[in-house]
Amino acid sequence: MPNPDSAQTQTAKLPHRLIRPIGAYTLSGLAIHQELLLTLDRTRGYLLQVNPKTDGTTLLNTQQAAAFEEATGLALWEGKLYIARHHQVLTATLEDLTPTPLLSLPYLIDSIAVWQQTLYISSQKAGYIFIYDRDSHDLITKLPLPGIGVASIAVWGDYLWAVDQTEQTLFCLDRATGEQIFSVLTPFAGPTGVAVLPETTPDRGTVWVTYADDEAYVRDDPNNPDFPYQLTFRDRTFIHPLHYHYRPDERYAVSNRFRVEMIYAEEIEPLDEVQLGPFEWRIAFPADTLRQRVKSVEPIGHPFTEVEVNGQRVAVFKFDSLSGHDRHLFGWRAVLEVQGIKYQVTPRLVEGGPALPDDLQTRYLVDDDELAMDNPLILAAAETAVGRETNLLRKVLSIRNYVYDRLSYGIRPAIDTPDIVIERGIGSCGEYVGLLLALCRLNGIACRTVGRYKCPPHAEQINQPLVPEFNHVWIEFYVPDVGWLPMESNVDDIQDGGPYPTRFFMGLPWYHMEMAKEVPFERVHFAPADVEKEIKIGNLALNHVRFRILEEMPPV
Template identity: 55%
Template sequence: MPEHGVPNGISQLPTIRPIGVYALSGLAADDNCLFSIDTVRGYLVSVNPHTNNTVILNPHQLEDKEWMDVVGLSLWQDTFWFARDEEVFWCDRTALKPTFFTKLPYPVAGVAVWENTVYISCQKSGYIHLFDRNTGDLLGKFPQPGVGEETLATNEDGLWVCDKTEQTVYCLDRTTGDIQLSALTPYSSPTGIAFYQPDANQEAICYIVYADEEPYIRDNPNAESPYELTFRDRTFIHPLYLQTNQAEHYTLSNGYLVEMSYVEELLPLDAITLNNVEWRIALPASNLRQRIRHVEPIGRPFTIEEQNGQQVAVFRFDQIQPFQGGLIGWKATVEMYSLKYCLTPDDIDGDKPLPTELEGYLVDDDDLAMDTDIIQQAASEGAGTETNVLRKMLRIRNYVYDRLAYGIQPKIDTPDVALERGTGSCGEYVGVLLALARLNGIACRTIGRYKCPPQPEYRHLPLEPDFNHVWLEFYGPGVGWLPMESNVDDVIERGPYPQRFFMGLAWYHMEIGKGIPFTNMTADDKPEEFSLRDLAINHIRFRILDELNPGLE
């Protein structure tokens, strides 16, 4: 498996869409097919990964409802293992007669077996429990790596955990529970994981099953208005591709080849003349998880210059006249992968000083209100007594999540105003996080600018985001810049909060202009109160062209 560089391989394995099922949970595999449970119908199904052919294996066992609400299916040798409510069962794969194995105090989400050890995950207890397969005796437990319901699988590499809320797959040491790697899934609501190896000479394929609801427009001919917004079940199985760099503690997972267009339409609100104009618009960044394959101008030619290592498109006008029209912008084809770091506090070198060139990321350079009482008190309360950068940053994030709820505001207020109000947009979350982190000696910077609508099944169709978006990066001594979402993980009132985007970014985050302004203009005699918003409106469009496998080059 390649260790370095951003790859450009294209996935050839299709999404598997079983027929006649509604919400699959748990996933198992043998040499011929995949198995899962439809929790709505109580079907145990086999699915041919090449044809989508779906077979109900328990057609005569539906009336007694033994398989209703079953979750966490797995396969060990010739026995299926699964759970229903607090109880765990196993059955011979031929007879399919469930046999009771053990019971936990709380509902079980996942079951897996490796040799003589049975692993059972329980969200409410917060642990993965280990039992002896032959005697049923409790052997021990270790903490769940995430906060959601977790399904399980095993192979030679370890115990694999798939967390529905975290949208993350973890590989744990089967004995200690230590996390070996973590990776983001390309879709939300993963409910099962398995490894399928149809050929002994072929590397096993990691498959993830997903189950959720999607909104759609229903045509109702009996209604006064025939178009209704409603929801429908969506469940499917998709390969998960991984490329892990152990030395640098990160894993890339499924990516997409994405085309993004950013265009400014000249539409002046006032009669204004600008001479000798240079209009700069940042281009997508190139880094571990993102690389530009191609870029071209829209509307008007540009030249490319570098600012702090970032590429910027420069459009030049001798003059922009009153009420002049026109389009300027760029279209870029970019490889975009999911990225997740797997670091512990011990991986951070706390004795290593901050590089001199990064000291500017500790000061109030953007109306962060760092000198106000409310922000200084919040910085002290947020960090508490933590001294390690990772623990301190996570504690600050959780403190801000406790104090803020997400809401769109007509304008971005300073952190002191947002914190006192108790609600904030993504930009206001970022402002508060920057202020609190910098006051605690953690170098931070704003990153953004857009998210591609996360609909990878909509290939070659124009997709337009509803809003722009910003998040941040913080600096880990001895490691480098680490990404952190602003508000997206603030999804559970008062926690526990997911860490899916703490030191991680999904494939749909488009990083543009890291550490530099996204767009600005210089011109002769430009009015002091001039704003680009008074001169032009922007148009943003994405197209998802193909899926990428980070393990191929």
């Protein structure tokens, strides 16, 4: 039985909020000791004790900091510390913090976890979690890492928990077999450590996670009067609770939820002289989905009436006329509750599934958006992308990886057709989407464009105005008997030739805003109707988009 004084058996409830330890630069590794947190600052070699109620930070290893420099993993069991540093596992006690070597591996060690008589050691270089006997140091077995990045690990009971820095994902594994039970997205990028609260189960719970990365900021430069401001970077590190809820019967898991205000407004200022009669300006609301709920919508600047089109709510703004001298500001303010979602669907689950329904074939296997699906280059790419694969889920992933191999991301002033994009080798998110749609549809996979905007992913900036630089689109693909599943367009294309993370394959983070499914996001209707063909929305108005994170809440 575990020692009742060990870190894993403490039952005190920790407060759940973001913690910024004083003086910390790069946090890595995490453990729970009574009602306090222990973590490493690998830049300074500090072992820090953090009070989560006050952010109070105590430096414990005042005499041994040099011995802890570049340490990346931390575990605590029965008063003894286990530290991962370079190729070694070191040990120390809370009374004597002088580390001594315990065992070495030929691979770089990233993290360490302890449960009773067992050591768990993760190494991205090796691609495994090695399991050793704590006393004899004999290798018992090894389990494959669940992601492609550096993983930090922790153990509670029958479960092994891993946060992957590249995947931005928490994995829950069976600690005996390594079988993945579920995975869920972290609300921030760059997780570097994990500690499991007592009695945590796969159904729902909270784990503490450390994060570390760089952020850009503008600093004053008083010595340069001509250019008094400089763009530079600084360390950004903190501890934050990851809340999750796994619903195995519905095959998805959700993580931290945020209440977000979104404002979308159009400022009418025609570029050319116009003289038009009555017109309607329609702007769709955000959609209600498993991960996103619209709590309220109110008009900005001009009243609207609400209609429903294909199950989606749409605001209709009516105007009597429009001339070149008219100016209007109108739109809506919506309050949403959004959370991260990761669908738990496996290739085995979809093997031998039913055929795609006829109505979806008619709507989502056709070239309805200049997808060049009859172009020989695209036809050949569709065949090459899947090879001999027959499983629907693996086919979609193969197509995604093929597109990532062929394209690099770049902003373009206009969206070209997939045949031009694949020859050029550079595409915007919309051009990634076009190529993904074409290749999937040619392989019998129903898919559609989704998206519109992302809230800037600064979950710690509560009640601050946040303005996105660009709009954004991704896709959803349909799996019979399962439903529509999301897949990012270009964001997981992070390195030439792969491997590519699967964080946003069947998953979306909290900051994606799902807009206007099954309907155009924005459309203008003029009288007479033939005028619509001659007028572009971009020549009539300038849009304004702004977000504000109102509060953080546990997932639903």
